[in-house]
Amino acid sequence: MTHYLTGRPFARPVGAPATAPALAGATAALIGLACTGVPVLACWLVSAPPGDGVGDAARLAGSLWLLAHGGPLVRSAGGAPLTVTPLALTALCVLLLARAGARTAVPGAPGRAGAPCGALCAGYLAVALPVALGCRGAGALRSQPLPDLLAVALLGWTGAALGARTGPRWWPPARRRLVARLGRWHRPLPPGVLLPATGAGLLALLAGGALLVGAAGVLRGDVTEAAARELAGGSPPGELELLFCCLLLLPNAVLWSVGYALGPGFRLGTGTLVAPGQVHLGAVPDFPLLALVPDRGSAWQFLVVAGPLLAAGTVAVLLGHAAAGPADDQPWSATATGLTAAAVAALLAAVVALLGWLSGGAVGTGRMTELGPTGLCGPAAGGWFLLLVLPVSLALRRHLLRGRPPTPAEQPTQQPAEADGGSDG
Structure with a gap:
């Protein structure tokens, strides 16, 4: 093992x-x-x-x-x-x-x-x-x-x-056909960058979600403890079972927190919504992780958008430095940088939507058939990253290239007529 x-x-x-x-x-x-x-x-x-x-x-x-x-x-x-x-x-x-x-x-x-x-x-x-x-x-x-x-x-x-x-x-020939159809839109993408940049953005989002779960545990620890004590009946075996269940579902809670930080939020039943500034709840099952959910909306809850901002900023800095490249290397073009930022945003939107769908589901009949992040979390993640990564990475690339001498590939070639005129003089 x-x-x-x-x-x-x-x-x-x-x-x-x-x-x-x-x-x-x-x-x-x-x-x-x-x-x-x-x-x-x-x-x-x-x-x-x-x-x-x-x-x-x-x-x-x-x-x-x-x-x-x-x-x-x-x-x-x-x-x-x-x-x-x-x-x-x-x-x-x-x-x-x-x-x-x-x-x-x-x-x-x-x-x-x-x-x-x-x-x-x-x-x-x-x-x-x-x-x-x-x-x-x-x-x-x-x-x-x-x-x-x-x-x-x-x-x-x-x-x-x-x-x-x-x-x-079927994937290799399908990929070749897709690349052929994309044509010039695919060629500017630098190789070996899309997946690492998307992974960095996803890890940053998950880290923000984990911090949000931890902060909720600190702020609502008394409510969570009361729910756990009521479910376990005060017995150590019952508390052990609850701990096991919470550990199994902890990644789900992190992904729900990611959906909350992105803005669309998550549902705890049909007709409910938990999002920054608005909380519409019905009867919630007694469970320690669900006790972390806020009771009402507040303007302070909009501070959670700092998570997606930092995640998008992380990817923008990585792409900006990669676009500028080392001093002796050929930098990316502005088109390649912009297309890479857009591709990262699109891929991250798909991944967040898939993970959000996997983390939700049903725990019963009636209104308990709809739990988990809303379907807008994926597009929201793509929008955050597109609006922030695209301009910031381009601006950082331009700043890093300012004052750098052009590489041999970028230096203008001397015209033959100018060369002949110089030899005659």
Whole structure:
């Protein structure tokens, strides 16, 4: 297990073949199940309800593992849906799949990595199938085998492809056709800049969201503590279970805070909205993370826009310095800088929209079918970055290039007539 988490390579005998992809996929699935099941079984041991056996705890762990892949569940009480993905477990599953995909990729042959990824995904599904069937008819959270297995297959292929740095077979020719159609709009983009700049902007947004969650925990600590005490009933086992649930959903809370800082906010039920300056709430479920939500709007809440401002400023500074380049290197053109800033804004908008959608879902019927960031969070992120990164990066590029001697490629060439005239004189 430590090999998957630390990234150290397996020790293989000289001349031995690489680990079988299907076995690597099954191993990744079993490790993910174990990481989910150990805390669940620990909570069951210290606070097992009367009549619940170890099989119920195992089914609960399996259901949570399926939910981490984006598969929908059904609660036994009334058949209410549960589709809010615990993103902490999702990140663990993606990490395990990526490590397995990296180990089973064919060295020096990236184009032949599709078959190992498919075999790895098949091994992963071989573990998920009995889990989905076993959690179908009993337990507090019940699986829906077909959509759950489809979600497992999608995440399994995505994680394995990320590790092997490959993609489906249709992507390379589709990418070539797309580049050919974009033509001159694609050529000015400098290579190797788009993804790092987008990643820097996303990390800055997530850091701001995490700081916002921490600040809310400090300001509303008494309300959160009261909600936790009421749910746990004052028992240490109950508090342990609540802590486990909060840790699983902490990345979701960070992404909801990102949506809040961007402006559109998030919903805690149909017809509700939590955004800077406006809070419209109904009955909110008793849960410590939901107790962090403000009760009413205030003008002070608009200070949270400092997060997107700093994130966009970070990307603008990075792009401005990259556009100017070292003193002995060819700088980017203004067109390339502007197009790169626009491309970063568009890609970041898509990523924020996807993550916001993954972090939300339903926790019941009626008004509890709509929780999470609103659909405008992605476009809001793109707008913030486009309006700030584009002018700031261009201005910084111009400032850094001021007073710098032109590079040999930028120096004007001497006309032949002028050269002849100079020799005659």
